[in-house]
Amino acid sequence: MGHAGAESLYRDILSEIEGIPAVDAHEHLPTEESYLKQPADFYSLFEHYCRADLVSAGARDQDLAQWADRGTPVADRWKSFEPCLGRIRTGGYARSALLVVRDLLGIEDLTARTYEEVGRALAELRRPGLYDEILRRRCNLAACIQCWHLGEAGPDYFYHLAPSPELVDLGSRAALDKLAARCDMPVHTLEDALRCMTRVVDAWRANPRVVGIKSAHAYVRSIGFQKVERSTAERLFNDIQRVEGHALSSSQVIPLQDFLMFELVARAEAVGLPVVFHTGLQAGNFGRIADTNPLHLQALLEEFPRARFDLFHAGMPFTREIGVLAKYFPGVHLNMAWTHIIDPAMARTALDEWLDMVPCSKIFGFGGDYAIVEKVYGHLVMARRNIARVLAGKVAEGAWSRTEASEVARRLMRDNAAEFYRLPSS
Numbered sequence: 001m002g003h004a005g006a007e008s009l010y011r012d013i014l015s016e017i018e019g020i021p022a023v024d025a026h027e028h029l030p031t032e033e034s035y036l037k038q039p040a041d042f043y044s045l046f047e048h049y050c051r052a053d054l055v056s057a058g059a060r061d062q063d064l065a066q067w068a069d070r071g072t073p074v075a076d077r078w079k080s081f082e083p084c085l086g087r088i089r090t091g092g093y094a095r096s097a098l099l100v101v102r103d104l105l106g107i108e109d110l111t112a113r114t115y116e117e118v119g120r121a122l123a124e125l126r127r128p129g130l131y132d133e134i135l136r137r138r139c140n141l142a143a144c145i146q147c148w149h150l151g152e153a154g155p156d157y158f159y160h161l162a163p164s165p166e167l168v169d170l171g172s173r174a175a176l177d178k179l180a181a182r183c184d185m186p187v188h189t190l191e192d193a194l195r196c197m198t199r200v201v202d203a204w205r206a207n208p209r210v211v212g213i214k215s216a217h218a219y220v221r222s223i224g225f226q227k228v229e230r231s232t233a234e235r236l237f238n239d240i241q242r243v244e245g246h247a248l249s250s251s252q253v254i255p256l257q258d259f260l261m262f263e264l265v266a267r268a269e270a271v272g273l274p275v276v277f278h279t280g281l282q283a284g285n286f287g288r289i290a291d292t293n294p295l296h297l298q299a300l301l302e303e304f305p306r307a308r309f310d311l312f313h314a315g316m317p318f319t320r321e322i323g324v325l326a327k328y329f330p331g332v333h334l335n336m337a338w339t340h341i342i343d344p345a346m347a348r349t350a351l352d353e354w355l356d357m358v359p360c361s362k363i364f365g366f367g368g369d370y371a372i373v374e375k376v377y378g379h380l381v382m383a384r385r386n387i388a389r390v391l392a393g394k395v396a397e398g399a400w401s402r403t404e405a406s407e408v409a410r411r412l413m414r415d416n417a418a419e420f421y422r423l424p425s426s
Contacts, residue, residue, distance in 0.1 A: 027370060040125075053091055092342060134376060159421065164217075216278045228256075294322040366379075
């Protein structure tokens with residue numbers, strides 16, 4: 001197939017993908033009410049993930065503070081920000097922001113000539129109904145899976161992942177007291193804590209808006225959860241109870257967390273809730289990337305070979321390792337949330353390889369993973385392009401038929417995540 005034919009095929013598949021109402025498989029969006037109270041100017045589009053690239057490009061704490069200080073004249077903020085923007089604007093994080101400028105605000109680019117206009121246009125966009133405008137109309141989303149925002153008001157197409165830390169991170173008296181209050185029962189023994197865990201998981205299962213349980217432990221420790229004897233967990237638990245105000249250190253608490261994570265997964269599997277793990281790159285800077293290798297989950301996956309697991313972020317940079325886990329274990333699924341802006345090329349390579357290695361029913365193609373709603377749009381544009389490129393490549397090389405590409409497109413953009421999380425039909 002010549003270049004013109006390949007490009008035509010790509011455009012055809014991209015158009016088809018844009019017409020599929022997508023499931024956004026991971027977000028961190030605040031309520032619209034609280035979001036509309038946030039400042040709106042050119043720098044608003046460079047908070048969250050772009051901040052990490054700014055630091056990587058040399059920005060200092062005082063630079064970040066100045067750019068975020070809306071009491072400083074906007075011209076002064078732009079003058080010091082512009083050189084750093086030049087260092088990051090070609091990367092995936094900034095690309096998402098610049099797509100917002102071009103497509104949602106209708107401004108060709110963010111420059112010294114347009115930065116004030118960008119701020120005015122963004123402020124004008126941010127009015128009641130913003131979430132529906134961006135997520136429903138501009139993004140064509142069928143559903144959005146939020147992280148740890150239980151109890152917050154939101155659109156009826158928002159679903160939620162429950163927070164595992166309140167059941168696993170019980171290394172202090174304060175954490176135990178919070179769990180006791182949540183369950184309205186005393187927590188004096190490990191058995192009491194496990195009874196509370198059962199109650200909470202049952203309550204999550206009964207809530208139609210809760211579709212899974214998430215662990216973000218990769219930010220604070222290795223995800224190498226190991227099976228621990230109950231006697232060891234009880235000894236650590238009793239140490240907490242023995243001394244008023246006592247808390248286990250970050251190293252001491254690990255065996256207790258390990259024990260409780262195995263108990264949590266057992267209960268989640270019993271009631272049909274999937275368990276989600278952050279794997280791979282951590283947000284921000286200076287993370288301990290070795291702690292996040294998805295292969296560390298082997299012991300947990302072996303103990304629960306058919307429990308449903310959603311492993312986030314393609315395990316970047318461990319994309320091949322995580323693919324092998326999905327090939328081995330029936331319950332392991334692969335979530336591309338965040339990946340298309342971390343490294344678009346690595347995301348394409350990972351998806352291309354996974355589609356040869358893993359059943360196509362086990363991959364979720366998109367999750368914005370943002371606290372900035374406008375940039376969900378930018379990320380989704382990049383994700384659709386990535387996915388269309390990979391699928392077009394499979395057809396062009398003769399590996400798939402065009403019909404098969406359409407089937408996989410529907411799976412990646414909607415059906416796989418909808419079926420895995422048991423979302424109601426729309």
